[in-house]
Amino acid sequence: MHAGLSENLTFTDSFSQNSLPDSYPFFHVLVHFLSFLLKMTVAFAAYATAKKQPFSQKLLGSAAVSLRLYTRRGFAPPFTEISMDSSRIKREFDFAKQYFSYLELHLTDQGKLYVKAVLKPSSLQYYSVSIYFPNSYPNEMPTVYVIRPEIDSAPHQYKKGNICYLHPTMWNPGVHNLNFVVLRTAKWLSKYEVWKQKRIWPGAAISH
Secondary structure: OHHHHHHHHHHHHHHHHHHHHHHHHHHHHHHHHHHHHHHHHHHHHHHHHHHOOOHHHHHHHHHHHHHHHHHHOOOOOOOOOOOOOHHHHHHHHHHHOOOOOOEEEEEOOOOOEEEEEEEOOOOOOOEEEEEEOOOOOOOOOOEEEEEEOOOOOOOOEOOOOEEOOOOHHHOOOOOOOHHHHHHHHHHHHHHHHHHHHHOOOOOOOOOO
């Protein structure tokens, strides 16, 4: 009995001493971070109660403070932003250039790729448009703005000014690409010109 118990204790002690140090730094950092976050949350809860301000705002503030301190100490946060697939966009741009002469690839102030295009859907007008890619592209469709001439209000145009060249539910990342977006933009502009003259948007429409 005592011998077996002694062996079990020896095995347990050996396991703790030999295995724990490999993972200890991670758990040490995690425990301290969670403890700090809990303390900050309680402190901000008390402050919010005293100031009669919404607790949710203070809770978000405490989380933001904790995350800043966490990153300043050299630890990477447990999540990262999805980066733009620049190589895919460049390939699609080269392909689209075969069909549209007036295409240019540019960088935004944030260093992200976007495309400028000049389209003439009819003999009436040239249009300058900008096509912006989300970080999740092609899983999410690009956003298109008509830059010149400026279009303040039109059917199938969102409040932010971007045009609805395709209903979002119809976007297929396995099929659609930049060339498709430019084609649909030219089609939207063609319908816009008809609408300007007749005040009727031609073709079928899906409400959104």
